[in-house]
Amino acid sequence: MPSIAIVYFSGSGHTHLTAEAIAEGVRKTGNHVELLRIKGEQITNGRWQDDEIMEKLDRADAIVFGSPTYMGGVAAQFKAFLDAGSSAWFSRKWKDKIAAGFTHSGSLSGDKQGTLIYLSIYAAQQGMVWVGAGDLPSQYLGKTDGVNRLGSFLGIMGQTIMSMTGGEAILDSGDRLTAEYFGQRIAEATKRWNLEQLAIAT
Ligand SMILES: Cc1cc2nc3c(=O)[nH]c(=O)nc-3n(C[C@H](O)[C@H](O)[C@H](O)COP(=O)(O)O)c2cc1C
Numbered sequence: 001m002p003s004i005a006i007v008y009f010s011g012s013g014h015t016h017l018t019a020e021a022i023a024e025g026v027r028k029t030g031n032h033v034e035l036l037r038i039k040g041e042q043i044t045n046g047r048w049q050d051d052e053i054m055e056k057l058d059r060a061d062a063i064v065f066g067s068p069t070y071m072g073g074v075a076a077q078f079k080a081f082l083d084a085g086s087s088a089w090f091s092r093k094w095k096d097k098i099a100a101g102f103t104h105s106g107s108l109s110g111d112k113q114g115t116l117i118y119l120s121i122y123a124a125q126q127g128m129v130w131v132g133a134g135d136l137p138s139q140y141l142g143k144t145d146g147v148n149r150l151g152s153f154l155g156i157m158g159q160t161i162m163s164m165t166g167g168e169a170i171l172d173s174g175d176r177l178t179a180e181y182f183g184q185r186i187a188e189a190t191k192r193w194n195l196e197q198l199a200i201a202t
Helices: 014-028 051-059 076-084 085-092 110-125 173-201
Strands: 003-009 034-036 062-070 099-103 157-159
Touching: 003 014, 003 051, 003 076, 003 173, 014 034, 014 062, 014 099, 014 110, 014 157, 014 173, 034 051, 034 076, 034 085, 051 085, 062 076, 062 110, 062 173, 076 085, 099 110, 110 157
Parallel strands: 003 034, 003 062, 062 099, 099 157
Antiparallel strands: none
16 A cells, blocks of 8 residues: 655645645545654754654655745745755655645745745655646636636645734635645555556566
8 A cells, every 4th residue: 555645844734734635635545644744843053854754754655745835935944854855865765756746825826836846846856756736727617616726737736815913724625625636646646656666676
């Protein structure tokens, strides 16, 4: 059974809710999923370290990367984690694992594309196999469920107007469904890729 790790940072909870919805999608396919949340406290003198998380990522068949969009790119906390992943780059530990990405921001655009482009470049540097989003924006199908309402294909995007007063994070119902379907797609792609790898090896 393929094992999928979702590694992400979330400051105010929206990226966390998205990660949970992706995990729900993975579970619906009967596959194993692990949610790994990066925390600012794991960074000392600019360097992120958590050996337990790294070991779990080394064991996973697929890694899904998630970060809120901060200033048009990945959050600094998540970048510190990604840079720590350079140890896996040297040893090619994550090579040939499935990879995918997601982001959340406050504005409808908010330059979220920048975050997904960076995450896909990162996966390429690691020698990973990037899986994009497969769903057509559902309005093209005459539906109002909000699936891929932001029309993103490199990975998935979600958006919630930023609250200036705090409060509990909520996820748009379309963004939640988009994330669930994405989780299913990643799990199915991982299963197919693993079978292919097995066939080549035997
Ligand atoms: C430092 C900082 C920079 C941000 N930059 C952007 C941005 O470039 N574009 C945007 O649309 N929203 C931006 N936002 C809003 C966040 O992306 C938004 O609040 C998002 O939901 C945060 O995700 P989270 O709840 O998982 O932390 C920024 C927020 C912060 C705190």
